[in-house]
Amino acid sequence: MTQLLIEGRGLSLTRQGTAILSNVDIHVGAGEIVTIVGPNGAGKTTLVRVLLGVLAPDGGTVTRKPGLQVGYLPQKLHVDPVLPLGVRRLVTLTKRASRAEVDAALVEVGGLHLAEKAVSGLSGGEMQRVLLARALLRRPDLLVLDEPTQGVDQTGQAEFYELLRTIRDRRGCGIVLISHDLHVVMAATDRVICLQHHVCCAGAPRTVAGDPEYRRLFGPAAAEFAIYSHRHDHGHDLHGNPLPCDHDHGHAHTHAPTASDEVRP
Template identity: 55%
Template sequence: MSALLSAHGVCFNRGGRQILDSISLSVEPSEVVTLIGPNGSGKTSLLRILLGLEQADAGRVARRPGLTVGYVPQRLTVEPTLPMTVLRFLSLPHRVSRAAAREALEETGVAHLERAQVHALSGGEFQRVLLARALLRRPDILVLDEPAQGIDFSGQLDLYQLIDRIRRQRGCSVLLVSHDLHLVMAATDRVICLNRHVCCSGEPEAVSRHPEYLALFGPRAAQALAIYHHDHDHHHDIAGEPVPLAGQTENGPATADQASREDRQV
């Protein structure tokens, strides 16, 4: 099989309610696939089925033989009354060397926290520690369930850039759940929009224009993504606003004096 991980016609029911209906998807080597969808659309249930943590009621899941998965769950609570350093946390359930743990923490940018108490970490710090823990498995695929949940916007951008850098350096695949296509759009190869069934899938820009995506997230979602939908005759400032390139103004080509001023600014 070429795919690392795939689902074929997966159905899942709980409490008399259909959670997933005939889901089929695959993740190829070195590919980043993002699952998006509203709350209650079945994203986490699908991840758990793909990982073998839940059993589908119908359909099948295939994993490449010997596949190694690094999993970062949506929620993981560490009892605050239980003293546990980051190094100790990384050694659960399997003991790892301090050198290996520190290497993983350095890769995720939090090596300075190795002796910190886990319960004292911020949301962003804890997500990076969880990511380091997943990397200790040297995974073929990283499975991340809402990794940026509870992190401020700046921290979310940093985290997604880190995930993209890890993917490129390690050559691993990534299967990511996110509510926000806008944030992950630049780094993902393929998007699957889920609402109990696969509403649409494909490249991010195509999905963002699909009628079912618009029906789920509304026209404001498409407007938020509009900066990606045209020829880039400009760049964007730190707030994401378009800024004309040298030789251009917002209304067309710049005058010689305007172009000269912009060249000096650049």
């Protein structure tokens, strides 16, 4: 049986007479990727803050594994461009670590070549990998990522989510994603929770993609974006440039269909 990492039951939160969360149930187990989707203002980030103990709910309970270690990637991290901050320093700002530990974390996210760069010179995709390395230094039982590919191009999004699956498989940690990148995330996750202050629907990606509530929130085309995938015989670098590789090492690659793509049923 999968080890339970965190669970919320009947979570409710009201602010200024408006229900932000209403009787929300959620649980995340070890080795599971759970994605919370919903329109802007649906309460996604608030739900995560309640789960992590940053906010206290008005109703309901939260249960966490004793000693739960959490690695968190914020939605946006502003770094003053005039601040002389290097990647190694950023990675160790909130946790002391040896050079070898920092390098190992950067290797795991494919970012060792960024180690000596200034943070101000990083692209969006590079920054997210550095922040992920920073989170991994905590040896987390649970990774929480809030809109992790905001500002990253479509190819970079798919590569980042593929990296998350690899980390999950290697470490056995649980992962919670908050995202609007439905065309990529739905195929990269084990379970989806569709939130609009309450849980509209939840389950496996294909189940949620066909749910009337999901289609009502995101439109009928959302289901096609959610389940489309194909295979490549190449990889990509952090900027989305193709990298040739053997046919035997091609990888699954999910993206939104374009006019030239054949959408599979």
